[in-house]
Amino acid sequence: MAEHEHRTPILPALFQGGIEPAEHKERSSESPIRALPVPEVVHVPLKQHIGNPAQPAVQVGDKVRKGDVIGKPDGFVSVPVHAPTSGTVTGVDDYPAPHPSGLSAPAVTIEADGADEWTDLDPRPDYQELKPAEIRGRIREAGLVGLGGAGFPTFIKLNPGPDRPVDTVILNGGESEPYLTCDDRLMRERPKEILQGASILAYTVGAKRIVVAIESNKWQAISAMLGASAGWPQIEVVAVENRYPMGAEKQLIVSVTGREVPSGRLPADVGVLNQNVGTAYAAYRAIVFGEPLIERVVTVSGSAIAEPANLEVRFGTPIETIARACGGYHDLGRLILGGPLVGSALHSTEPPMVKESNGLIFQTRAEVSGEAAMPCIRCGACVEACPVSLVPNEMYHLARNKEFDRVQDYDLFDCIECGCCAWVCPSNLPLVHYYRYAKSEIQAKEREKEQADIARRRTEARDARLAREKAEKEAKRRAKKKQAGDGQAGKESADPREEAARKAADKRRRMRGEAAADDASGDASADTADSGAEAPDGDESSQQP
């Protein structure tokens, strides 16, 4: 390791625990970013973000240019998907998704024409003439999502609302996962562009201060960013302690600003916008050049790959193609999409690269021949390692015994699934797996309960309706009988139409009366809802648009 050139003090981790795993970053950290040639065929998944998948906007046979929208957003939490190169759409069909399930998901297949011709772009280097809302719109249209691995639509994060003023933008250069170096390389090679992007993000949310936080082991990136930030008084570059999971949002925010994001809240609640450096770079390309997000830098590493690299890859490129560009793999035992601590293992090299993929780690068989799990010996290493200060060993026992209520009391849903507990576990227990299992079981139960509630309300409503109808029929029958009696008494009605109108009015009156009786017998809440009907009505109409 060369000498640390930067003079910035290292901010310590202000969260409990954390781990210091073997970094393995040296395999790829000295490989400059290299663009992977456009593959002949790309399979672009329509879901590359958190939220609803995009809906296909093209048909087989359509000609597309690079940057054309091929998937339209569906609903609010969704972003469009763009053609990563120019060519012909040859399929809008299911294709193996980059997901541990190995299942397929809708994707658009494009045969490249080799021209790689851009669609009409609308560059705005003068972004400060745009309103924040316009920038958010452009960021959404460009399909931007968080490139740190979560894939949350960026435009939503850029709109915290008027009651949550954001004063600080943190650029997350933590990259604390082993192996990954894509953010490191991006910061070393394109620092000015990243800072431009950060300025655009800060302008959009109205923040005055930008802090670039980089783990202290990436001193070249720190130097590069420090150099690039000269002359930008609102930008600070800080080094943070090299401790996993420093790259996790809330853990980084507390270490940089001292502000602890409350449980269940968002960074905006403490006045912070946290964005990955890659996202800032993408924002810069999206606004200043008008380019939608069609590629990213990904770290290809692991001991099973011949030539580790940092590649700029178009989304939809099959992993197999990427592997071949890196000299191929041998003795492959596990393929990880993302970092080894939170990434997901894939069945095969067939699925394509997507927006969230920051790493492709090829591990050999020898590396994955896991030891068998042993019983928990209560050593407490997990308690010490948990960056959220949970008690992982208790959560494990409760999840294992399906005590889902109690495991929630142990703050299960505060778990960020960072993997520290399982990493330190001497019994080699798949702890995170148990937490995921408990979370999904609890969520399934809640959904089930919701469904049951809906069904119960429906049944109750139906029973009430049937009872009402029966009572009505009875009343009608009685009325008829009475009328018949009246008729027999010789009181002939004059006009049949007048008769009908009277009957109808009677019926309406009866129904109103019965409805009122229903309300009175119903619970108090129904009553209050009824009496206050007018005000909520107005509310509802205002919510409609």
Place this chain on the structure above:
Amino acid sequence: MAQAPAGANSLATPSSPHAHGSGGIGSVMGAVVIGLAPVTLFSVYLFGWPALFLLLVTLAFGLAAEAVMLRIMGRPVRAHLLDGSAVVTCLLLGLSLPASAPWWIAALGAVFAIVVGKQLYGGLGANPFNPAMIARVMLLISFPKELSTWPAIKPLFSGRALSFGEGLQVTFGGDKLPALPPDAASAATPLGHLKTELTLNKTVGEILDQGYSHGQALFGTLSGSAGETSALLILLGGLYLWWRGIIGWRIPASMVAATGFLALAFHVWDPSAFPGLGFHLLNGGLLLGAFFIATDMVTSPTTPRGQLIFGSGCGVLTYVIRTWGGYPEGVSFAVVLMNACVPLIDHYTRPRVFGKERAGGPPLGSEE
């Protein structure tokens, strides 16, 4: 270069994380054995062949009991025998007995520790009490004579050393002890000596002047349980475990501090009736207990605050039993009593969760 066929669903897809940083239970237990090595070797040197025979008997019976129980319970015998936990239990039990104890004491204790203390509760990780200590307590209550007859120091390679045959006689010879004058065969421990003499209305100063020095207690040339004699070697092993990250500082520090604080306070109040800090820290099983027994992972709290409470409790109870109890030494009772409190301690000392006010409380900054 062998490429997997594209699209073959050939790779395993376990849940993350895909990296692991621990050497496993075997390496944890291995480190404990290394930490115990200095006191073990020293005890064999100090007490000669009987100490070695006693340890071997403990290990043989303990491991055999473990194997039989694992088989009965349908657990993988090899994997669990090799995890080293039974070896540590047997070693701790052996080191906490008088080196001159008969073989059946060791055998009974080892079988009790493994079968009742550990496997009947569900095996590794499931036992509430430290198996070695629960066995020692059982032996102490059931066989007080055998458990409080302490051998005189007879270092190997010295003139006083017992021969191999005499050693066999001590361990396996039943009641027929070798024909030696009683004074040469047995000796009192400093704690036991003090307790007896205090009942004769002597002051602490008078008693300790009769041939006790802190130096002897530090280097371990006074009698006691096989493994508790040398404070220095225990400290060495304990620091090794701490350096390896096997034990935290909280339990040993709080246990020693609690006993030390009480010793100091009472000594200042009445020096003639209460021995001082050094005497309590260097004698008996306090250090062995603090570094190797109370720190047993399975039976101690996992929360940082809980470990401080647990350690302090062990320290206070040790002092109370030593000073006012019927036994001269109380470490094993103290640890076992505190073991029983561990679930409660763990429950009430959960750390403050990130982003929340306190365990189970509302999130930070919420107005409610």
